[in-house]
Amino acid sequence: xxxxxxxxxxxxxxxxxxxxxxxxxxxxxxxxxxxxxxxxxxxxxxxxxxxxxxxxxxxxxxxxxxxxxxxxxxxxxxxxxxxxxxxxxxxxxxxxxxxxxxxxxxxxxxxxxxxxxxxxxxxxxxxxxxxxxxxxxxxxxxxxxxxxxxxxxxxxxxxxxxxxxxxxxxxxxxxxxxxxxxxxxxxxxxxxxxxxxxxxxxxxxxxxxxxxxxxxxxxxxxxxxxxxxxxxxxxxxxxxxxxxxxxxxxxxxxxxxxxxxxxxxxxxxxxxxxxxxxxxxxxxxxxxxxxxxxxxxxxxxxxxxxxxxxxxxxxxxxxxxxxxxxxxxxxxxxxxxxxxxxxxxxxxxxxxxxxxxxxxxxxxxxxxxxxxxxxxxxxxxxxxxxxxxxxxxxxxxxxxxxxxxxxxxxxxxxxxxxxxxxxxxxxxxxxxxxxxxxxxxxxxxxxxxxxxxxxxxxxxxxxxxxxxxxxxxxxxxxxxxxxxxxxxxxxxxxx
Numbered sequence: 001x002x003x004x005x006x007x008x009x010x011x012x013x014x015x016x017x018x019x020x021x022x023x024x025x026x027x028x029x030x031x032x033x034x035x036x037x038x039x040x041x042x043x044x045x046x047x048x049x050x051x052x053x054x055x056x057x058x059x060x061x062x063x064x065x066x067x068x069x070x071x072x073x074x075x076x077x078x079x080x081x082x083x084x085x086x087x088x089x090x091x092x093x094x095x096x097x098x099x100x101x102x103x104x105x106x107x108x109x110x111x112x113x114x115x116x117x118x119x120x121x122x123x124x125x126x127x128x129x130x131x132x133x134x135x136x137x138x139x140x141x142x143x144x145x146x147x148x149x150x151x152x153x154x155x156x157x158x159x160x161x162x163x164x165x166x167x168x169x170x171x172x173x174x175x176x177x178x179x180x181x182x183x184x185x186x187x188x189x190x191x192x193x194x195x196x197x198x199x200x201x202x203x204x205x206x207x208x209x210x211x212x213x214x215x216x217x218x219x220x221x222x223x224x225x226x227x228x229x230x231x232x233x234x235x236x237x238x239x240x241x242x243x244x245x246x247x248x249x250x251x252x253x254x255x256x257x258x259x260x261x262x263x264x265x266x267x268x269x270x271x272x273x274x275x276x277x278x279x280x281x282x283x284x285x286x287x288x289x290x291x292x293x294x295x296x297x298x299x300x301x302x303x304x305x306x307x308x309x310x311x312x313x314x315x316x317x318x319x320x321x322x323x324x325x326x327x328x329x330x331x332x333x334x335x336x337x338x339x340x341x342x343x344x345x346x347x348x349x350x351x352x353x354x355x356x357x358x359x360x361x362x363x364x365x366x367x368x369x370x371x372x373x374x375x376x377x378x379x380x381x382x383x384x385x386x387x388x389x390x391x392x393x394x395x396x397x398x399x400x401x402x403x404x405x406x407x408x409x410x411x412x413x414x415x416x417x418x419x420x421x422x423x424x425x426x427x428x429x430x431x432x433x434x435x436x437x438x439x440x441x442x443x444x445x446x447x448x449x450x451x452x453x454x455x456x457x458x459x460x461x462x463x464x465x466x467x468x469x470x471x472x473x474x475x476x477x478x479x480x481x482x483x484x485x486x487x488x489x490x491x492x493x494x495x
Contacts, residue, residue, distance in 0.1 A: 001045045002029050003433065007399065009413040011056040012036040013390040018057075018370065020413070026055060028395035031204075031432035036389050050428065052403035054413045057389050058122025058396035058429060059343050060377025062157075062238070063276045063306045063335025066112045066126030066145070068458045071338035073465075073479050075314045083169035084478045087131070088470035092168050092178045099132035099464045104457055106144040111454040113145075113152055114442055116341045120398040120426035122436070123155040123377065123386060125209065125238060127276070127337060130161060131468075132461050135183045136213060137161045139190040143197060146206055152445070153436040155205045155396065157236065157381065159194050162187025163213035164222050165254070169470050177216055177250050184222045192229055205432060207381075208235065215241035215259055216250040220266060227267035236272045236381065238306070242294070243277035243317075260297060269301040274380055276306040276335055279317040283324030284357075299329040304380035307372060309350030311337035321357040322350060322364050333376040334369070343373050344400075344423040351418075366415055395433040400425045 010024025013036070027035035027042065035042065074085050087096070100108065108128075116124055126145070130136045137160035149156040164184025165177040191210055198208030212218055212226055218239075230237045241247060241259050248258040255262060263269045281294040288295040298305065307319055319325065325332055334343055334350075347369040354364025378387030385394045400417055402410055407425070410416045417425070429437040441447070462475050469478060 002027060002034070002043045003046045003048070004040060004044045005048045005050065005055060005397070005399070007050040007053040007055045009054045009402075010036070011054065011389065011414065013388040013393075015390070018367070018374070018388070024055065026389055026395075026397065028430075028433050031395055031434075033389060033391055033393045033395050035391060048428075050399050050401075052401070053427065054400045054402055054417060055389070056398050056400065056414075057374045057387055058398045058431065059120050059373050059423075060123040060333065060381070060387060061116065061121045061336050061341065061343060062125045062274060062304075062333050062377055062380060063127050063308050063337045064116055064121065064124035065128075065336050065338055065341045066109060067128040068108050068111055068454050068461065069339035070129045070131070071311065071314060073462065081473070081478050081480075083173040083175070084469035084471060084473055085131075085465065086167050086169040086175065087178075087468050089168055089170055089178065090470070091468045092166060095467070096134050098134045099461055100457065102140060102144065105141055106148065107450075107453055108457055109145040110148050110445075111450055111457075112341075113148055113154060114445055114447065114450060115339070116336075117152055117154060117429065117437055117442060118426060118440075119341045119343070119423040120400065120429060120437075121154075121336075121341065121343065122396040122398060122429055122431045123157070123381070125157040125211070125274075127335070128161070130163070130166075130213065132464055135166075135180070136163050136187050137190075139193050139197070142194055146198070146201075150203060150205060152442065153205070153431050153434050155431055157207045157209045158198065159209045159211045160187065160190050161211045161213050162191050162222075163217040164219040165217040167217070171470060173470075175246070177254065179219065179254070181219055181221070184219060185225075188222060188225055188229075195229075195233055195235060210235050210237045212237070212239050214243075214247075215239055215262065216247045216254070220255045220262065223262060223266035223268055227271055230271040231267070234272070236274065237268065238274040238276065239268065240276050242275055242280050245280060247280070260294060264297070269297070269303070272382065273301065274304045274306055274333075276337065277308060277312065277317075277319075278305040278325070279312055279319055281325075282320050283328065284320055289328060295325065295328040295330060298325075302331070304331040304333055304376070306335040306380075307332050307350065308335040308337040308346070309353055310342070310346045311335075313349050313353060314338075318353045318357060322354040322368070323358060326368060331376055331379050332372045333380045334373040340423075342423040344418055344421060347373065348418050366418060370414060395430055397430040398426060399428040401427045
């Protein structure tokens, strides 16, 4: 079946880079694009004209929120409560448990995937907090998520997160990583089992990957085994590191080496490695480009950095700098990491952070940020058929409305979207030619019921922090409200 979509603006491809076509058309048959341009004369079975909209490649999110959010809880702790956001030593040793049942966890995943989808993301690699699990993620949990992803119609690069250690607060409020190697090895077995499961599905929208947690929560043995399995199976590895000054100190205690040395010695640099964040690397320091320097190593080993500008900004961090990493030959892709899963807002913040770092108004070009959200993601995944609208590419397409009065006037459609709008203006998406978001809805998903259930589960997740806190404080003490909730007011207050 031939489907033709048209709009006032189409962001197609001239073969090498994205190119804007006014009054453009995209035609696909099955899962592949067969035409991109104007004045298509071939067969058409279904046609959609989206009017005052921008048709663009589907967005690729490689650190994609797969939770009901944590940033609104843990991105603003004062020193006196920060330790209460971690596990206590006693909780680690004696009381750890799953806050959610398997079915409830599946609901959390559906809530998150619905959010990603409605924000225009067509390809994703998930990230979720493990703090409310008894350890990390299980095979069953990811199998359930996979079925939800397939039902919705997203393109997922999936695997259970695993670790051999967890950040914990000691009785005197110090942060340590406490290890349980048996849990780490069990998690790795689940991860390898999932690779087999994903391959057995033979579904082009499901690819198994290895998703170890933060590097300082992995034993050296777990890193080596991850690298071995990745090489044997040609599997992508995503490993959170180069994101905190704490890493090297903690790793020096557990392994006697820092991040870059361990990536080299364990063989992880020899894998198809994605690293979210990278914010501890100072690309303005010429030493990072010298042999053995951070940018030199990342480029030489073909590492992709998953830049999450909005989340980094909210945690008082920034990539130093987007332009320096690109100039060094490091592939950059984008991630959302937390709520909102909005890569449009992420691109906006990414541009402005780059300008602040470089102190130049022409730093952080929007074209480069958009390339990271599309072409950079495709390169990280080894998918030459993703990230562009051109004949032969997969029909992964996002449609964004520019027709609301609140959008303002349109100068350049992409610049107008990023500076004036958000990804909530997405009206329609297609993944491998299948309609996924239709007129701003997710067919088959009761969003009202899902939102209500998500709120209940979030409230339970928030409440469970008290049992992990080494001082057993109440949620409103660990997460103080912006303003204290009022008691019954006297008439004089509201006269």
